Amino acid sequence: MNKVRVGILGLGRWGMCHLEAFSSLGTAEVVAICDSSPERLERAGKEYGVANLISSADELVQRDDIDLISVVTFESHHLEPTLKALQSGKHVLVEKPVTTRPDEAKAMQEAAAASGRLLFPGHLLRFDPRYAAIKEAVLSDRVGAPVSMYLKRSREHYLFETFQRVHTVFELMIHDIDLAIWYAGCRVRSVKAYGRSVTDSGAASASPEVLWANLEFENGALAVLQSSWMTPDQAGVEIADAIEVIGRSGIAHFETSNSGLQFWNGQGRLTPDTNIHAKLHGQSVGCLREQLTYICRCISRGEDPVVISFADAVHGVEVADAIAKSCATGREVVLAESIEL
Numbered sequence: 001m002n003k004v005r006v007g008i009l010g011l012g013r014w015g016m017c018h019l020e021a022f023s024s025l026g027t028a029e030v031v032a033i034c035d036s037s038p039e040r041l042e043r044a045g046k047e048y049g050v051a052n053l054i055s056s057a058d059e060l061v062q063r064d065d066i067d068l069i070s071v072v073t074f075e076s077h078h079l080e081p082t083l084k085a086l087q088s089g090k091h092v093l094v095e096k097p098v099t100t101r102p103d104e105a106k107a108m109q110e111a112a113a114a115s116g117r118l119l120f121p122g123h124l125l126r127f128d129p130r131y132a133a134i135k136e137a138v139l140s141d142r143v144g145a146p147v148s149m150y151l152k153r154s155r156e157h158y159l160f161e162t163f164q165r166v167h168t169v170f171e172l173m174i175h176d177i178d179l180a181i182w183y184a185g186c187r188v189r190s191v192k193a194y195g196r197s198v199t200d201s202g203a204a205s206a207s208p209e210v211l212w213a214n215l216e217f218e219n220g221a222l223a224v225l226q227s228s229w230m231t232p233d234q235a236g237v238e239i240a241d242a243i244e245v246i247g248r249s250g251i252a253h254f255e256t257s258n259s260g261l262q263f264w265n266g267q268g269r270l271t272p273d274t275n276i277h278a279k280l281h282g283q284s285v286g287c288l289r290e291q292l293t294y295i296c297r298c299i300s301r302g303e304d305p306v307v308i309s310f311a312d313a314v315h316g317v318e319v320a321d322a323i324a325k326s327c328a329t330g331r332e333v334v335l336a337e338s339i340e341l
């Protein structure tokens with residue numbers, strides 16, 4: 001089987017994780033990387049031995065030696081490179097949030113259909129063995145159809161300085177929106193959301209530091225989602241997430257802050273995440289690698305993805321948009337007709 005030839009657009013924090021994970025796959029070859037910062041480009045090319053260093057996104061997507069483009073730029077700048085890459089015959093992996101606007105998400109979906117190429121949303125938690133096991137249990141008698149879901153995501157506060165660049169619903173909660181849609185297996189009917197600022201930097205920001213959203217699905221299932229940037233930096237807990245799914249025949253539950261591994265030293269305690277993207281004996285491991293492996297397999301075999309769904313991602317952006325509106329107005333938002341009550 002030929003290797004999937006990959007081009008990566010955006011070499012920031014997460015784009016470098018894409019580069020590292022793709023480079024450790026036997027089924028992929030990173031042919032070209034692109035960033036508007038020459039220093040980042042140079043450094044990444046040297047570290048991972050990539051020959052083609054490109055500063056223009058247009059030039060990257062026009063190359064004829066690439067099968068898949070990973071779009072890993074800023075959250076609100078995914079539309080243009082995704083459309084151009086699809087139009088020039090590339091498959092595209094577009095990071096979460098696929099965009100921050102429902103009309104753009106639909107435009108991407110339509111462009112993929114018109115091009116006949118595959119479009120993958122970067123919803124990597126579907127490749128976390130724990131969240132995937134809950135999906136299996138929801139489909140079986142172990143948990144059964146969800147009646148009530150609680151999903152929580154909490155990150156260290158210093159990250160807020162960077163990631164307030166988009167609303168918390170698009171940065172953090174979008175993961176849980178996607179999981180809740182996956183588990184419920186249907187569309188969201190209505191949302192009611194609340195946002196709060198805690199610190200002075202939070203009060204000065206357009207994005208809430210704490211965000212709650214209540215979701216009601218068309219099949220009656222309920223979800224409560226909670227995202228926050230309030231884990232104190234000094235606590236040393238990179239990821240403090242939790243989930244509980246109450247189904248018709250059982251309950252699934254996990255919580256990550258006591259994940260086991262801890263380091264104690266003069267700087268305090270650190271509980272690192274080893275689940276999303278980590279290194280094992282120099283090789284990349286974690287759900288990012290699993291997601292990229294799956295995407296390369298779909299491309300090599302010419303199969304549509306079934307584990308991740310761009311249609312779900314489009315609905316996820318609609319739900320996120322409704323949450324942001326509800327948060328701003330204090331009103332319930334009904335999705336089907338987008339009528340605010």
Ligand SMILES: NC(=O)c1ccc[n+]([C@@H]2O[C@H](COP(=O)([O-])OP(=O)(O)OC[C@H]3O[C@@H](n4cnc5c(N)ncnc54)[C@H](O)[C@@H]3O)[C@@H](O)[C@H]2O)c1
Pocket residue numbers: 009010011012013014015034035036037040055056057072073074075077095096097122123124171
């Ligand atoms: N799936 C996940 O768990 C996960 C985790 C982290 C980030 N992300 C997502 O990945 C994306 C990138 O996040 P990040 O933290 O790496 O951002 P970042 O700000 O660290 O990096 C963005 C990079 O893109 C480059 N860039 C932007 N526009 C460009 C253009 N037109 N041409 C060339 N280069 C360009 C910038 O120079 C920068 O290096 C976001 O959508 C983010 O939400 C996903």
